[in-house]
Amino acid sequence: MDGSKRWWALGALAVALLAFGLDVTVLSVALPTLAVDLDASTSELQWFSNAYTLVLAAGLLPAGLLGDKFGTKRFLLGGLAVFGLASVACAYAGSAGMLIAARAFLGLGAAALVPLSMSVLNALFPGADRARAIAVWAAAMAVGIPLGPVVGGWLLDNFWWGSVFLLNVPAVLAGLVLLAWLVPDLPGDRGRRVDLPGVVLSSASLVALTYGLVEAGDRGWGSAAVLGPVLGGLALLAGFVVHQARAAQPLLDLGLFASPGFRWGAVLATLASFAMMGALFLLPQYFQAVYATDALGTGLRLLPVVGGLLVGVRVAEWLRPRLGARVLVSTGFVLMTGGLVAGTATGTGDGYGYAAVWVSLVGLGLGFALPPSMDIAMGALSPGRSGVGGGVLQAMRQVGGTLGVAILGTVLNAGYRGGVDVAGLPDDVAAVVRDSAAAGVQVAARVPALLGSVRESFVAGMSATLWVCAGFALVGAVLAALFLPRQAQDVAGAESGHEFVAG
Numbered sequence: 356m357d358g359s360k361r362w363w364a365l366g367a368l369a370v371a372l373l374a375f376g377l378d379v380t381v382l383s384v385a386l387p388t389l390a391v392d393l394d395a396s397t398s399e400l401q402w403f404s405n406a407y408t409l410v411l412a413a414g415l416l417p418a419g420l421l422g423d424k425f426g427t428k429r430f431l432l433g434g435l436a437v438f439g440l441a442s443v444a445c446a447y448a449g450s451a452g453m454l455i456a457a458r459a460f461l462g463l464g465a466a467a468l469v470p471l472s473m474s475v476l477n478a479l480f481p482g483a484d485r486a487r488a489i490a491v492w493a494a495a496m497a498v499g500i501p502l503g504p505v506v507g508g509w510l511l512d513n514f515w516w517g518s519v520f521l522l523n524v525p526a527v528l529a530g531l532v533l534l535a536w537l538v539p540d541l542p543g544d545r546g547r548r549v550d551l552p553g554v555v556l557s558s559a560s561l562v563a564l565t566y567g568l569v570e571a572g573d574r575g576w577g578s579a580a581v582l583g584p585v586l587g588g589l590a591l592l593a594g595f596v597v598h599q600a601r602a603a604q605p606l607l608d609l610g611l612f613a614s615p616g617f618r619w620g621a622v623l624a625t626l627a628s629f630a631m632m633g634a635l636f637l638l639p640q641y642f643q644a645v646y647a648t649d650a651l652g653t654g655l656r657l658l659p660v661v662g663g664l665l666v667g668v669r670v671a672e673w674l675r676p677r678l679g680a681r682v683l684v685s686t687g688f689v690l691m692t693g694g695l696v697a698g699t700a701t702g703t704g705d706g707y708g709y710a711a712v713w714v715s716l717v718g719l720g721l722g723f724a725l726p727p728s729m730d731i732a733m734g735a736l737s738p739g740r741s742g743v744g745g746g747v748l749q750a751m752r753q754v755g756g757t758l759g760v761a762i763l764g765t766v767l768n769a770g771y772r773g774g775v776d777v778a779g780l781p782d783d784v785a786a787v788v789r790d791s792a793a794a795g796v797q798v799a800a801r802v803p804a805l806l807g808s809v810r811e812s813f814v815a816g817m818s819a820t821l822w823v824c825a826g827f828a829l830v831g832a833v834l835a836a837l838f839l840p841r842q843a844q845d846v847a848g849a850e851s852g853h854e855f856v857a858g
Contacts, residue, residue: 361479364486365723366804368472369495371435371530373467374523376499377506378407380654380770381519383639384757388516389454399451405569406455407462412565412753413558414466419746420549421607422471427541427742431475432534434467446517473745477733478541485733486675490668490679490726497664500635504654553606556595562749563588568754571761572673605742611735620732620840621748623684625755630691632756633763633824634660634717638816640767641710644792644813645703656707663715667757669721679841680727687723688832692718695825699818703810724831731840761826763820770816776808841842 380719382404388394440466442459473493480488510518567584574580599605609661612618635657642648642656667690672684684797694716701710736744771792777785780802788795788805795809 356518358641360537361484363493364479364534365476367530367533367537368475369491370526370533371468373499374438374442374530375468375528376496377503377522377526378461378465378499379496380500380503380506380635381522382407383754384504384654385516385519388409388511389451392516393448393451393454395451395454401456402455403451403458405566406459408467408528408569408753408757409562409565410459410462411466412561412750413606414463414742415561415750415753416557416606416748417554417746419468419474419622419742419744420554420747422467422474422742424549425635426472427471427478428534428538430467430473431471432531433540434464434471435527435530435534436464437461438464438468439524439531440464442520442527445520449519469749470745471742473733473748474742475538475541476551477736477745479538482727486727486730487672489733490722493726493729494661494665494668497661501654501657501661504639504657505651506654508651508654545769548604550602550604550606550787552598553595553602556591556598557606557750559590560591560595561754563591565757568757568761571765576765583644596719607747611744611747614735615838616731616840617735619834619840620728620735621751622732623688623728623831623839624689624725624732624748625751626730626827626834627721628752628756629759630695630717630824630828630831631721631725633759633820633827634714636760636763637767638710638714639821641790641813641817644734644796645810646707647796649778654708656717657714659711660721662716663718663720664725665721667719668726669722670719671723671727673795675727680731681835681839681841684839685835687720687725687727687830688835690720690723691718691828692832693835694720695821695828696712698821699825701814701818703807703814720828724835728835728839731842759824763824766818766820766823767813770819771812774808774815775810776805776812780805 364725384402386400390400393399395403400852408622418430418434438461441457442842443458445454445461448454448457473489475494476485476488506522507519510522563584565588567581567588570578570584571581596609599607599609635774638657639653642653646652648656667687675683694713697713697716698710701713731744732748768791772789775788777788780788780798784798788798788809792809792813795805795813799806799809
């Protein structure tokens with residue numbers, strides 16, 4: 356495959372991944388409308404998100420296995436087609452139950468799209484080109500995250516709620532046509548056996564862990580609804596590891612983790628995802644509680660995260676041949692730490708300009724840290740293991756991001772609930788105020804004296820949360836400096852003989 360066509364194929368992947376990034380946040384814009392139009396309960400609103408998240412977690416490793424066995428391209432196209440059809444089903448769902456089912460199928464499509472797109476990158480871009488390709492891959496998904504509320508908010512203002520799901524369809528159609536044309540057939544290993552016990556154990560453990568962590572954000576860590584799934588998920592994960600060590604043809608070759616590149620690249624990509632999801636969890640609530648922004652305004656205020664990330668990706672790409680991945684990734688985590696620490700000084704009277712500065716610094720650090728970490732991890736994978744290996748990497752990032760939201764949500768809630776002044780309010784109203792800052796702001800519309808306490812308590816909780824997030828980023832800086840290889844192994848290039856011409 357000639358060099359220029361490879362980069363066009365990467366552009367096609369970027370278009371398809373934009374749909375995935377948009378879907379990460381666009382649902383949050385539509386939830387208030389869905390609650391009314393579909394008469395959805397609070398539990399059903401949660402399941403609109405959870406159905407997608409749980410199926411995504413369950414499907415990552417099996418999708419990678421199927422791509423490695425039967426061919427990456429066909430399953431990538433199949434996953435993208437499922438994603439598009441499920442988006443249409445979401446748009447025209449006539450009830451809450453139908454929307455939950457459609458969101459589950461959307462997660463199934465995403466489970467194939469994300470790891471197999473990484474597998475394509477590993478096959479088409481060996482050597483130094485892979486680092487640039489992964490940077491584009493990461494940026495394509497990241498751009499969609501703030502655009503979801505921006506475009507979704509505009510659509511809700513002008514059309515019906517289903518339009519926010521149809522937003523995916525043009526990107527999916529363009530991706531299908533371009534990928535079918537530009538991506539070569541990447542044959543799989545049809546002689547490879549499917550490790551069914553491994554598939555069941557891996558999927559069940561990831562579902563249980565993800566469910567427990569999602570519930571921890573709402574119920575607290577001491578709840579049986581949290582401890583049961585988390586402990587059960589850990590037990591299943593231990594069973595999965597034992598089975599993989601004994602299986603003749605395991606789903607996951609545990610020898611991958613013997614490679615310093617894969618082990619530390621995956622760990623650091625997970626820590627970067629923890630920091631990113633933590634920031635994206637906090638910032639919309641901050642903008643809505645303190646600046647009273649709507650969904651569109653919130654999305655616009657998130658753009659500095661992506662702006663910083665895109666600048667970071669570009670600068671890191673230029674610096675990496677000179678400094679190596681170890682220096683870049685550790686520097687990225689230091690930048691994230693600095694941005695997060697700066698955020699702890701945010702006050703209720705500060706304008707948006709200060710928030711934009713520290714948020715941009717966090718994004719810049721992500722651009723330095725995340726793509727090189729993923730490149731180091733993917734460099735340890737042969738083409739025949741790229742699907743499952745990419746699934747493992749994405750599963751770790753998925754659990755890391757979910758864990759980040761759960762831990763940081765607990766810290767935020769403790770800080771907010773411990774500080775908000777509900778004295779003199781009826782018990783039922785006080786309970787609503789203590790539930791969240793968004794609810795407190797709504798009550799403050801009728802009790803204006805409450806607004807200052809709500810905002811100050813939220814910012815105090817946010818400050819504590821950012822300190823925790825900064826601590827994890829600092830750990831990432833230390834681990835990168837001590838253990839991350841300077842350059843990727845490039846197993847794919849060695850096995851293929853660098854058959855792809857550099858572009």
